[in-house]
Amino acid sequence: MSLVIELEAEGPQVRGLAAERAPPPPNTPANGGNGDVRKKIVPVIKPPAGPSASEWEGGKYLSMQEWLEGAEQGGAILLQPADDVRALRGRLDNAALISVDFHRIGDGRGYTHAFLLRQRLDYRGRLRALGAVTADQVHAMARVGFDSLALRADQDPATALAALGAFSTPYQGAPIAGAAAERAEAAFAARVRLLERALTELAARHARPVLATSLSAEDMVITDAIARLKLPIDIVTLDTGRLNAETLALIPETRRRYGIDIAVFRPEESAVAAYVAAHGRDGFYEGVAQRKACCGVRKVAPLARALAGRDAWITGQRREQAVTRGALAESEFDADRNMHKYNPLAAWVWADVLAYAGRFDIPMNTLYGRGYVSIGCEPCTKAIKPGQDPREGRWWWENQDSKECGLHSNGSGI
Numbered sequence: 001m002s003l004v005i006e007l008e009a010e011g012p013q014v015r016g017l018a019a020e021r022a023p024p025p026p027n028t029p030a031n032g033g034n035g036d037v038r039k040k041i042v043p044v045i046k047p048p049a050g051p052s053a054s055e056w057e058g059g060k061y062l063s064m065q066e067w068l069e070g071a072e073q074g075g076a077i078l079l080q081p082a083d084d085v086r087a088l089r090g091r092l093d094n095a096a097l098i099s100v101d102f103h104r105i106g107d108g109r110g111y112t113h114a115f116l117l118r119q120r121l122d123y124r125g126r127l128r129a130l131g132a133v134t135a136d137q138v139h140a141m142a143r144v145g146f147d148s149l150a151l152r153a154d155q156d157p158a159t160a161l162a163a164l165g166a167f168s169t170p171y172q173g174a175p176i177a178g179a180a181a182e183r184a185e186a187a188f189a190a191r192v193r194l195l196e197r198a199l200t201e202l203a204a205r206h207a208r209p210v211l212a213t214s215l216s217a218e219d220m221v222i223t224d225a226i227a228r229l230k231l232p233i234d235i236v237t238l239d240t241g242r243l244n245a246e247t248l249a250l251i252p253e254t255r256r257r258y259g260i261d262i263a264v265f266r267p268e269e270s271a272v273a274a275y276v277a278a279h280g281r282d283g284f285y286e287g288v289a290q291r292k293a294c295c296g297v298r299k300v301a302p303l304a305r306a307l308a309g310r311d312a313w314i315t316g317q318r319r320e321q322a323v324t325r326g327a328l329a330e331s332e333f334d335a336d337r338n339m340h341k342y343n344p345l346a347a348w349v350w351a352d353v354l355a356y357a358g359r360f361d362i363p364m365n366t367l368y369g370r371g372y373v374s375i376g377c378e379p380c381t382k383a384i385k386p387g388q389d390p391r392e393g394r395w396w397w398e399n400q401d402s403k404e405c406g407l408h409s410n411g412s413g414i
């Protein structure tokens with residue numbers, strides 16, 4: 001039995017005994033020291049061929065088939081991704097625990113199992129996620145009814161709890177189950193349908209709509225929906241020249257994942273050189289004017305080029321993100337740029353974004369798992385502590401009321 005994080009109303013609790021960790025493999029030279037090291041073999045990480053665990057705190061797990069052949073009083077079932085859980089209808093009264101094995105991070109089949117168990121089979125007992133499970137998935141898991149997650153032997157409970165803390169903004173403590181889960185699921189499904197409808201309609205209404213993605217989780221949600229629905233909406237992004245490597249890595253990853261193009265717009269070299277000559281490369285720390293000048297060169301001017309000739313642009317802004325976005329409309333006319341502007345996630349809360357990320361297994365910036373909530377340029381963005389305002393992580397040396405970069409006329413730069 002490994003360590004388990006139970007999602008309880010008063011907060012996450014770690015229970016169980018840590019499994020013994022295997023010693024790290026010895027360092028060996030590439031190709032065993034023979035031959036051309038350029039031909040070294042790169043290990044490929046494959047999903048496990050079999051179950052990720054064999055035991056729970058009460059004994060051995062049974063597979064779904066074994067359970068159906070003779071349910072044990074108080075036994076536990078370990079479901080695999082390919083199992084058809086509908087076969088368990090009416091056969092779950094004696095189950096002490098059902099665990100769902102995730103063979104890869106964000107495996108949608110595991111979420112479907114949880115949804116079917118809670119919503120269709122009316123299972124009210126303990127439901128655990130194990131295998132390729134990370135702490136940043138926890139909220140999405142709680143939304144579909146998981147109430148605990150098992151740590152792998154290589155996962156440190158302190159690190160996992162810290163990651164849970166980093167996600168405390170969306171994490172709400174008590175798992176949602178029963179009728180509340182049903183309502184939450186229905187509300188979430190409605191939000192997804194509205195998003196799909198909004199994107200489909202605007203794609204039909206405009207000749208050259210474009211999503212300007214910052215590669216945030218919100219923009220990845222919209223990218224995923226555009227790709228799933230195969231909508232004729234172009235996608236552009238800005239490489240300011242000061243982004244984190246983790247953010248930049250999402251560009252090729254997204255292209256690969258969806259088979260779509262993302263046009264990258266960069267600042268004019270001459271404009272950057274002029275800024276550096278006048279203020280220094282990091283002159284933005286010296287004052288609001290210098291910071292806005294940097295944003296003007298690296299963000300606002302490239303965005304203007306990215307939107308040239310377009311008749312509509314789409315953003316991932318949400319009302320919840322900042323006070324200045326409290327009245328954000330789903331659809332508005334951007335008078336500054338003389339084109340329509342759509343904010344299809346305006347009504348979404350962060351929990352919806354995480355739920356979508358979990359359900360559709362979208363690529364996410366790995367910085368979210370390290371306490372970053374609002375991610376911009378590397379020198380102007382930092383991780384925040386649980387409970388801090390997301391704006392604390394951006395331009396933290398400035399007063400709150402100066403925090404805008406000029407991309408959005410509603411005055412918010414986050």
Ligand code: SF4
Binds near residue numbers: 294376405
């Ligand atoms: S966020 Fe910082 S580095 Fe990026 S453009 Fe603005 S001031 Fe420059």
